[in-house]
Amino acid sequence: xxxxxxxxxxxxxxxxxxxxxxxxxxxxxxxxxxxxxxxxxxxxxxxxxxxxxxxxxxxxxxxxxxxxxxxxxxxxxxxxxxxxxxxxxxxxxxxxxxxxxxxxxxxxxxxxxxxxxxxxxxxxxxxxxxxxxxxxxxxxxxxxxxxxxxxxxxxxxxxxxxxxxxxxxxxxxxxxx
Ligand code: SF4
Ligand code: SF4
Numbered sequence: 001x002x003x004x005x006x007x008x009x010x011x012x013x014x015x016x017x018x019x020x021x022x023x024x025x026x027x028x029x030x031x032x033x034x035x036x037x038x039x040x041x042x043x044x045x046x047x048x049x050x051x052x053x054x055x056x057x058x059x060x061x062x063x064x065x066x067x068x069x070x071x072x073x074x075x076x077x078x079x080x081x082x083x084x085x086x087x088x089x090x091x092x093x094x095x096x097x098x099x100x101x102x103x104x105x106x107x108x109x110x111x112x113x114x115x116x117x118x119x120x121x122x123x124x125x126x127x128x129x130x131x132x133x134x135x136x137x138x139x140x141x142x143x144x145x146x147x148x149x150x151x152x153x154x155x156x157x158x159x160x161x162x163x164x165x166x167x168x169x170x171x172x173x174x175x176x177x
Contacts, residue, residue: 032086039071041089048090048108052081056103065094065104096124 036043050073052065059080066074066081073087074094090108098104101120109115118124144150151158 028086035086036071036089039087041071043089044111045090046109046111046113048088048106050083050085050088050090050094050107051105052083053103053105054080056100057081058099062099064097064099068093068097092118092124092127095119096121 033043057080063076063081066076070091070093071087071089073084073089075082075084088106090106092106095104095106095118098121104119106118107115116127118127144153
């Protein structure tokens with residue numbers, strides 16, 4: 001039956017394309033792992049991408065991104081910044097040091113599925129602040145799992161402070177005539 005064979009043929013073609021694309025992705029991943037191992041850097045993100053807008057890049061006047069890249073994924077060639085995408089670990093150092101907002105764009109996906117986009121230094125600073133705040137909360141929770149633990153350590157001082165505050169507020173106002 002012509003209808004059936006036509007359909008099967010199309011499915012086979014799709015399968016071949018899918019297999020070829022999977023094979024090339026596996027090859028790319030293998031090359032990436034080998035390259036990163038060679039430079040001694042750990043790959044911490046599930047996936048990611050980096051792009052540079054050559055229309056706004058200051059190029060020869062700048063090259064800060066090339067200087068700060070820990071894996072040498074960025075290099076100077078024929079008058080512009082070039083990228084070896086396989087070497088990029090999406091660390092965002094280049095974005096943090098770029099003198100032009102929205103010139104470099106780094107996108108990355110964390111192991112937990114969270115995606116992040118960085119286009120300017122403020123984006124990186126905001127993330128660092130968020131991580132620091134999260135770490136502070138975690139450390140405090142480890143030190144004082146509940147109110148009892150806090151009061152055991154600092155209860156005496158906390159009570160003394162409270163007493164002092166109460167005494168101050170009960171004093172007659174000296175500015176009054
Ligand atoms: S994100 Fe990090 S590894 Fe990737 S190009 Fe920028 S500085 Fe280099
Ligand atoms: S830091 Fe930014 S402006 Fe400077 S060369 Fe790199 S991409 Fe271009």
